[in-house]
Amino acid sequence: MIIDFKHTQSAHCECGVTANLINHAVKESDPQLSEALAFGIGQGIFFGYLPFIKVNELPLTTFRCPVGKIFKSVTRSLGIDVKWQKFSSVPKAMDALDMELDKGHPVGCRTGGYWLPYFPPALRFHFNMHNIVVIGKQGDNYIISDPVFPSVVECPAKDLALARFAKGALAPKGSMYRITRVPGKIDLKPAILSGIKGAAKSMVKTPVPFLGTRGIRFLGKCVEKWPEKFGQEKTILLLGQLIRMQEEIGTGGGGFRFMYSAFLQQAAGILDDPRLTPMAEQMTASGDLWRRFAVKAARHCKGRATQDDSVHAMRQVLNACADIETRTFKELLSIAG
Amino acid sequence: MEIKDVPQDPGILDDYGREICYAVDQNGNYNLVQSIGWYPKNIANRQAWQAIEKKINKAREDILGGKLSPIGFYMACNQMDIRLLAQYMGLYCWQVRRHLKPAVFKRIKKNVLDKYAALFNVSVDELTSLPDKLTRDCHI
Missing domain, CATH: 3.90.70.10 (Cysteine proteinases)
Known part of the structure; x- marks a missing residue:
């Protein structure tokens, strides 16, 4: 059957x-x-670098909320x-x-x-x-x-x-x-607004330095120190793990940033709010930077890193991501709040 | 990322399917595009497998050197550590740790051996001997 x-x-x-x-x-x-709407309403976008939690002896980096939260948030806010x-x-x-x-x-x-x-x-x-x-x-x-x-x-x-x-x-x-x-009528508008608000809060209003956009900066700081702290061999393993977390099947590319961008684009249409369109463009820019970071990290893993790929340069890329995302989520918070 | 930039670098996925990437068209609108893979990801994935293979080789050497029981080999093949293996077996960690000793392994009861064999998806004969092939696919 x-x-x-x-x-x-x-x-x-x-x-x-x-x-x-x-x-x-x-x-x-x-x-x-759509998938992107589910991701956005479910407050899926996130960042966290948690060096004190180890996965296969390597620190945990996450680009999205804990498992189960997306389904729970979406069904709850749609009244399902x-x-x-x-x-x-x-x-x-x-x-x-x-x-x-x-x-x-x-x-x-x-x-x-x-x-x-x-x-x-x-x-x-x-x-x-x-x-x-x-x-x-x-x-x-x-x-x-x-x-x-x-x-x-x-x-x-x-x-x-x-x-x-x-x-x-x-x-x-x-x-x-x-x-x-399921309720008699599905109304996406309030669900989208509360989804944006919740995600933006967890990105820019975290009380701890290793979560949200502050976490991205923190990761950059750590990456810069890895070679002298752990040596070349371990650094490569750490970078490899980072690439896998960021681009593992399921992210849609760029650590979920492109998917969120797609959500903002669809949200702009549904809410008829043109202010969201430039936000989507900014998230795309951030996703592109994350991809560039992964390319640099991969060159390290291959032993083909050039001057442009130094850990210092990688930190700058991450800082640029953090800058864009901080700005974007602050603006989103004022739009949805 | 633009649609024309969606990478198509063969690697992990092989014939098993395609993954979805989000990319923008000329008008800046998002589309879902299928991709076969991306080289930084392939590099990172290969690295993870090399680490697993290293553990498998180490286990093999230890077994030949009489320091480890064959369970150690299958544990490495199945990407498990003592804690995870103990959970799957319903045993305490110290029990699994003992089973990893060659002397204790020879005396393990038949029913426990059967359970290990079932978990690793091999026969008891295979479990008690060390297979020759360097098996990444010993479970698959």
């Missing part, structure tokens, strides 16, 4: 899942939610009801999933990407933040709408069970969610 579900490929798994699930649930007369479930045992979790599918409900699941056999081998790392929508079952295989992939994929039940109960940091514990009720 396969539910008639419109699979739209997107850059980021959680935004894609959010948009696809909501578009499936709302009436046809309601406005369709959601049923969340977590499980203690594998059979119970799989039975509950089968029951929902039998009723014809597409179900969102959080999984560990390492166990999903349809992933490219080169991307199978342990990370437990991968969201998918299960839309059917055929024999012993589940039919899955994984928004990161161009089309619908299949996954054996045994592997899906492993993925839903992946262990380690942020273990999903079989968590699954589905939309139970």
